[in-house]
Amino acid sequence: MNQLNNKTALVFGEDTRSFLTVIRSLASAGMIVDVVSFSNTSLALKSKYINKIYGLNHQSRTIDEWTNAVEDILLKNHYDIAIPCDERALFPLMDIAEKGLTKTAFAIPRKDIIGPLFNKVETRTTAKKCDIPVAMGDIHQLDIISFDHLAEIYGLPFVLKPTQSYAEEELNKRQSVKIAHTSADFEDFVKQNGNQACLVETYFPGYGVGVSILARKGKIKGAFAHARVAEPETGGGSSYRKAIPIEPSMLYACQKFCMELEYTGVGMFEFKYNPENHEWILIEINARFWGSLPLAVFAGIDFPAMYAHVLLNKYTPDKLNYNQSAYARSFTADIYDIKGQFDNLRSKGNTFQAVTTLISRMFGFTRLLTGNESIDSFRLKDQKPFWSELYGLFNDKIYKLPLIKEFRQKTRIKQLEQALLSNKSTILFVCYGNIMRSPFAGKLFSKKITGTQLENLKVDSFGFHQTINRNAKPQCIELAKKWDIDLSEHKSKWLKQEHCDNSQALVVIVDKKNEYLLNSYYPKVDYISLADLIPKSLGFHDEIKDPYDMPSEYLEKCYQLIDASLNELICKLKK
Numbered sequence: 260m261n262q263l264n265n266k267t268a269l270v271f272g273e274d275t276r277s278f279l280t281v282i283r284s285l286a287s288a289g290m291i292v293d294v295v296s297f298s299n300t301s302l303a304l305k306s307k308y309i310n311k312i313y314g315l316n317h318q319s320r321t322i323d324e325w326t327n328a329v330e331d332i333l334l335k336n337h338y339d340i341a342i343p344c345d346e347r348a349l350f351p352l353m354d355i356a357e358k359g360l361t362k363t364a365f366a367i368p369r370k371d372i373i374g375p376l377f378n379k380v381e382t383r384t385t386a387k388k389c390d391i392p393v394a395m396g397d398i399h400q401l402d403i404i405s406f407d408h409l410a411e412i413y414g415l416p417f418v419l420k421p422t423q424s425y426a427e428e429e430l431n432k433r434q435s436v437k438i439a440h441t442s443a444d445f446e447d448f449v450k451q452n453g454n455q456a457c458l459v460e461t462y463f464p465g466y467g468v469g470v471s472i473l474a475r476k477g478k479i480k481g482a483f484a485h486a487r488v489a490e491p492e493t494g495g496g497s498s499y500r501k502a503i504p505i506e507p508s509m510l511y512a513c514q515k516f517c518m519e520l521e522y523t524g525v526g527m528f529e530f531k532y533n534p535e536n537h538e539w540i541l542i543e544i545n546a547r548f549w550g551s552l553p554l555a556v557f558a559g560i561d562f563p564a565m566y567a568h569v570l571l572n573k574y575t576p577d578k579l580n581y582n583q584s585a586y587a588r589s590f591t592a593d594i595y596d597i598k599g600q601f602d603n604l605r606s607k608g609n610t611f612q613a614v615t616t617l618i619s620r621m622f623g624f625t626r627l628l629t630g631n632e633s634i635d636s637f638r639l640k641d642q643k644p645f646w647s648e649l650y651g652l653f654n655d656k657i658y659k660l661p662l663i664k665e666f667r668q669k670t671r672i673k674q675l676e677q678a679l680l681s682n683k684s685t686i687l688f689v690c691y692g693n694i695m696r697s698p699f700a701g702k703l704f705s706k707k708i709t710g711t712q713l714e715n716l717k718v719d720s721f722g723f724h725q726t727i728n729r730n731a732k733p734q735c736i737e738l739a740k741k742w743d744i745d746l747s748e749h750k751s752k753w754l755k756q757e758h759c760d761n762s763q764a765l766v767v768i769v770d771k772k773n774e775y776l777l778n779s780y781y782p783k784v785d786y787i788s789l790a791d792l793i794p795k796s797l798g799f800h801d802e803i804k805d806p807y808d809m810p811s812e813y814l815e816k817c818y819q820l821i822d823a824s825l826n827e828l829i830c831k832l833k834k
Contacts (some may be wrong), residue, residue: 263564264289269333269363271295271352272303272344274587275636275644276391277548279303280328280556281342283641284563288802293336295329297347298779302636302651307795316808317347319721319756322639333361338740340570342366344548345652346377346423366572368546373522376546379422380460388516394531396417396460398805401452406445416440420458420543421449434762438462441548459531465533467815470509471555473525473565477518480508480569483560483579486532486549489596489620498552498592499623506532514539522567525566527551552634554587586632591652597621664801665691668791672758678765678785685717685764689773693722693751695735695806695814698767700821702744707825713832721754723776738814759784767828770802770820790826793820 272278280295286308293311296304304312307783315328333341341363343349349367350694356365374381383393399409409417419437437448454529466487484505487497505561513528527549529542532606540698548563554667555562559581568575597620604613626632637645655661686704690697708714731739731746739746759766759781766786768774777786778824790800803821806814 260762261289262571263567264293264449266339266373266567267291267293267573268335268567269293269295269336269338269341270344271297271342272343272548273297273301273346275302275648276340276550277552277673279306279636279644279749280552281344281548281563282306282308283638284556284561285342285567286302288340288561288567290567293338295332296346299781300710300779302644302647303645306641307643307787308641309828312784316780318725318776319754319759323427323753325757326354330358330360333363337361338363340364340366340567342548342566342787346547349547351754352786356521359725363433366524366547366566366570368438368522368524372522375516375520376522376526376544377423379420379543381546381619382541383458383724385516385519386512386541389512391512391516392538394540394542396458398422398456399459400456401449406439406442407449409439409445413459414460416444417460418460420454420460421452422458438460446646463533463547465531465537465539467542468503468506468532468539469500469503469551470513470530470548470757471549471551471560471562472513473562473658474517474522475569477521479510479514479517479669480575481560481562481565482513483555483562483581483610484509485556487806489593489600489621497551498596499588500586502554502581502583504583505579506539509539516544518805522546523569525562530708531612533724537736549587553633554585557587558582558585559631563632565652580781582631584631587793588632588634588638590634590636593646594652661799665799668801671791675785676831676834679834681762681764683716683765683785683832685761686767687754687758687764688718688720688767689722689754689777690769691722691772691776691805692724692729692807693720693753694729694731694749696803696817696821697722698737698749698751699735699744699818700767700769700825701747702739702824704825704828706742706744707829711829712831713829716832719752722756724751724772726754728751734811734814738818742818754781756781770804790823791826792824792831794823794827797823 268285270281270292273296275719282292282294286762287314292308295313295315297316299314313332315325315326323335341352344354352365352367353370354365354796356367366631368376375385379400419439437444439445439448441658454642469485471483477816484503484792485500486503488499488501489497507795509530524546525548527545530539531542532539534739560578565575565578597617600611600616604616618685634645636648658667688697688701697720701718705718708716731749766777768777768785768786769790774788790802793800797820800820803817807815
């Protein structure tokens with residue numbers, strides 16, 4: 260008898276690796292699966308195994324708003340289990356679980372052991388306590404230490420690691436590891452992460468090995484090992500992996516770590532293995548479902564279903580045997596990785612090596628014919644996520660063709676005209692930061708419609724950037740005066756969910772990044788890009804680019820384009 264049949268699960272995530280795999284695993288085990296997706300455009304949402312979708316994210320809502328919405332869903336639906344596939348859901352779910360308002364079993368670690376599982380510094384401390392080798396490293400404040408000083412201590416390259424992938428107060432921002440070969444790499448990391456305290460480690464040569472486990476009260480119930488077939492030069496996850504035998508010493512290290520914490524849950528212990536001297540170190544731990552999960556399930560270790568059994572206090576046997584000939588790849592990521600490797604080798608003058616490497620990597624796809632390889636997004640009984648991924652890969656290239664770009668622009672204008680058949684009462688101008696383009700567009704639009712039939716329209720401007728009350732840039736304040744626009748008192752505002760929950764609103768954006776963010780994280784709303792309304796006499800434009808890091812002369816051109824496009828928008832609104 261299937262013990263999970265008709266049990267209910269709420270799964271959180273958005274990717275086609277861990278999130279989609281958990282959905283498929285639980286549904287195949289007989290569970291009814293609802294999801295909370297962080298993105299409206301997630302390919303995983305194409306899966307036939309999803310019963311109901313809730314679109315909740317940290318871009319259009321505050322953390323408290325997101326948590327309250329999820330708590331309401333849990334209380335209304337009485338799910339048997341709730342499973343987060345990354346930290347953006349895991350940390351808020353810990354607060355919900357702590358309240359004890361629902362009988363739902365949460366797939367999260369105990370709060371008292373979060374540090375060793377998610378904080379890289381505490382992971383190192385616990386590993387040392389368990390006699391598990393780690394790289395030489397320490398915490399450094401990056402604003403008071405130089406690249407040269409770090410290179411002197413750790414050699415080149417060295418590894419820069421934020422202490423956590425996500426900070427609890429900034430769940431919309433993922434922080435990534437960087438391998439610093441040059442001062443430019445170091446400066447780029449500082450620019451992306453700020454002058455925060457950071458873990459710096461000696462670079463350990465070798466390749467990545469992941470040991471994935473399911474533990475119950477410290478005892479490992481299931482385990483699987485994989486290696487990276489393709490190792491990205493810049494660090495980060497691999498797009499192509501293979502199953503390998505479990506190295507006993509690594510499994511023993513995982514067991515010691517789990518016993519130290521009396522851990523119940525899943526985790527992927529990431530090691531670095533040097534084949535020349537057979538030494539290895541522990542890199543980090545992902546104490547939730549991980550990116551290489553599709554390979555483990557394909558090879559025969561169904562961690563999500565096993566974890567569901569553990570959560571519901573059902574018997575689950577130990578599972579350590581699996582297909583050690585299995586391979587899996589993240590299709591789109593692997594295509595781009597292959598291209599990146601080819602371009603990198605060719606740029607260094609290694610054309611012959613670039614070509615032979617390309618042929619070798621492309622030949623690897625023939626392994627699909629053996630039945631020992633899978634593509635993360637593809638399952639024979641659930642094909643839509645894969646075909647959507649394939650469509651997106653080629654669609655991205657097709658949309659860059661001039662004729663296609665012009666056709667899409669005409670289509671969007673027709674959609675605008677159709678949307679305007681229902682009178683709009685609110686016009687929202689949106690750019691990324693709300694400190695350069697959208698405040699100018701909003702003020703100028705208001706000025707242009709004064710004394711016309713449109714003067715009763717509500718007009719406002721917002722940004723996707725979540726830091727509010729920022730002033731307009733000084734150069735924008737000065738330039739706007741040429742149009743008799745005063746931006747001196749402007750304070751930036753964040754576009755939230757509530758601003759788009761209005762069928763009478765028209766959102767006016769300016770570039771392709773705005774369009775991506777609007778479609779991915781906000782409810783369906785009528786919108787148009789000002790770039791689509793620029794008169795043809797000024798040339799074809801598919802976006803009005805952000806002038807933030809552009810030469811000063813571009814800002815005036817940007818404002819001129821906005822001015823011209825507003826005239827066209829007003830004409831269409833008057834019809």
